[in-house]
Amino acid sequence: MLFRQLEYFVALARERHFAKAARACYVSQPALSEAIRKLEADLGVPLVRRGRQFDGLTPEGDRLVLWARRILADRDALEQEVTALRTGLTGELRIGVIPAASTTLALLTDPFCTEHPLVRIAVETGLRSASIVDRIRRFELDAGLVYADGIDTEGCTVTPLYEERHVLVAGTELLAGHTGPLTWADALALPMCLLNRGMRGRQLIDQALATRGLVATPQVESDSVVTLLAHASTGRWACIVPQTWLHTVRRPEGVRALPLDDPPVIAHIALVTAATEPGSVLSRALVATARATPIAEVLNASAPDPGAW
Secondary structure (H helix, E strand, O other), X not given: OOHHHHHHHHHHHHHOOHHHHHHHHXXXXXXXXXXXXXXXXXXXXXXXXXXXXXXXXXXXXXXXXXXXXXXXXXXXXXXXXXXXXXXXXXXXXXXXXXXXXXXXXXXXXXXXXXXXXXEEEEEEOOOOHHHHHHXXXXXXXXXXXXXXXXXXXXXXXXXXXXXXXXXXXXXXXXXXXXXXOEOHHHHHOOOEEEEOOOOHHHHHHHHHHHOOOOOOOOOEEEOOHHHHHHHHOOOOOEEEEEHHHHHOOOOOOOEXXXXXXXXXXXEXXXXXXXXXXXXXXXXXXXXXXXXXXXXXXXXXXXXXXXXXX
């Protein structure tokens, strides 16, 4: 059994198409097919259901592809460890990020890259917390910034980063007469655009509303905080976004932000990595940076007053 055979097998499981898997591995389709057949012969079990095209993995293949991913991840971790002993950390660190944390990620990656300038960072945004954790378990991501509450993180190392609060952003005319924190009833009296149902940020809002017997019926829904802020900048809409976005986004003309109370929407953002030992040296280094960097203090010190934003 060769690492190359495992790489081809994992690529086929991911692409679910022989030709696409071959292109991803920079080999011909016959070479990929033959390598997988040899892997099946070495293991003594069928891994792939074959017809005129790829028909999926066999039950044995579904179980063994997890081992293949783990073996390849351990090989990569070994190579990174050896390289780090010689020249310092190198390689690629793959990070998945929920939309709410996309503007705060730089507070972690900037000091990390300063300390480890040879490491490349590959970031995927717009992912959901459960998906990030699942892909970390499958060794498709090295780390993730997720909502720490309400997800299964078994088999993962969770490093708390900061507390997130939501605020309402709207045109000044819509907020005329409001100078302090808004109640949820006041917020729902405005024309709303919110995150899609099912996204964790929206679930937090719906849960806060439910405590007051209220339900949101926005005319516009999106999976992008940027899209929500763009609608609010027209002056015709109100949206609810994490206050950490005010740390990065310049205030559009004619737009204000006010805190939401009764009750406030609070969530906890954390760094998640695989808990395997010894694990990836890059992931361990990222966790060390997270623990040494006072991200919560930086955000609290630089957060603008919502009323003045």
